[in-house]
Amino acid sequence: MATKKAEILVIDDEEVIRSGCQQILEMNGYSVAVAENGRIGLDKIIQHEYDIILTDIMMPEMDGMELLDEISRLQKELVIIVITGYATLENAINAGRKGAYDYLPKPFNPDELLAKIERGLDYRAHLREVQLLRQDRDRNMLECSNERARTLTIINSMSEGVLAINRQGQIVLMNPMASKIMRLSEERAIGRTFDEILRNPDLKKSIVSSLQQVQADLRSTRLEFDTIYGRAIEASITPIIDENKECIGTVAVLIDVTEDKKIEKMKSDFVSYVAHELKAPLGAIEGYLNLILDGITTNNPQTEREMIEKSRDRAHGLIALINDLLDLSRTDRKKILKEMRAINVVHVVGEAIEFYRQRADAKSLHLTLNSTGQVPSIRANKDDLYRLFANLISNAIKYTPENGDVKVDIKRTNSHVRVDIIDTGIGISEEAQKHIFDEFYRAQNAVDKKITGTGLGLSIAKKIAEDHHGYIEVTSEEGAGSTFRVTLPIIQSE
């Protein structure tokens, strides 16, 4: 057998015994090391793992008993055979108590020595096996508990609620999200049946039918239901199948979709609102065209001309609305697509003011720009920033009666650039101020005064300000004027 040579350490102060043992053992194919006292022997034991230690009891420096004590402190499982000149039962028992496996009374012959060594090696092999088994078992248990802990941690940190139910209908697992969704504490739920704990009849029905699946083909059922706390839940219920293809329970995965539903509804409301807003001007244009084509206005060319003008105005409003909708979708798009650069706010506002100068002049408005001190650049998308101020300035001009003032003030605060757009216009009621930044909202006084608008400009302005980590505020008094304040953070350009 190509097994490794067994290694034996012989510790004895008598040279004759050391070399005698060495000779006999080496002749029988063992590898032998020797030490002349306990201390040297111990050093060797610490440094190397021997299969068998053969040690004398009576030695100077460190005797066999002391050595046994030291070895037990090492917590090594070693096979120790004690050589003793006093073949007394007492010595043997004492050595045995201290962890020796066997004893060899002096004087001994080679056969006696070899028999003891062989027996010791058998024991050593057995110890090894036990040790390996134990290591194996320990490792398995560690893996087992790690695996369990890991799975639990994963389940517990899921953003979906997980509810496992056994074949008897008892809840056996409920993760924190499931407790949150069902508003049930884990302690209250575990071990109780789903029938006692759950309230929604559709959910219960799906669980029952999932548990009844025979020869299950792992079909999961999906359903949506509302909890009594007004949350919309999407549930997916799947039978748990064992190796024998039997259903041993069911697992329900619960997702709170309340917020998604809200967004869905907002989207569809928005679409129907937009459709209506697009349809109204087209209906008016169609109506005017019908009048003209049906000849109702033939006798009155002046009226006919007015109607064509009105149609054109509605078409114009429609284009403005569509432009605003496009702006809105542009600002909705991910910022990553936009080029952000160091922008001089004073320049951008100046450009917008020049663009609207003519419109202000036509109403004899006093349109001015003031900037106080050094205004640092901010990181922004230039087109968006222009659109933001253009919206606010054109609004100010639109809602300010003739001979009024529109003033733009730009100033640096500690960490922000602040732009105030101040007008002496019709103002905004307190009620309307709450909604002024909502999409399609139009203040009643603006509607009453027949000032046209899409109701989107300010919601676009707000989005742009927020996209640049800033914000927009309004202060206003009806009849006296409004101030829109845009505050944008100064971001050090990198």
Place this chain on the structure above:
Amino acid sequence: MAKRILLIDDDPDFIEINKTILQSGGYETDTASSSAEAMTKIGANDYDLVIIDLMMEELDSGFTLAYGIRDSARTRDWPILMLTSVQEKTGFSFDLATDQSWMKVDDFAAKPLRAAELLQRVERLLNRSN
């Protein structure tokens, strides 16, 4: 004497269009752009017919106005024509045969109406009330 018709719509262009059509048919018209303005005019004047746009301000303001007209003894028998563009906004559609009991209107039609059809409907309602 020319029949007087009150036109209620919050869209000035639709008022303009329908007014032109009605005037071309020889009717006298009065207009209101909100329910409140309409109630004031109804309180002060007599009309032979009222044309209401359902989509004014709030979804139910056209109905509320119709109920208001039916509530007063003086105005109870005035024919009401309701114009609506409500279908595409709410997916809600009306059937005169089944909904008239609660709608309290005599006729309704989708906007916009061609001149001939509007005049035809108006004439029918006025003849019926005579």
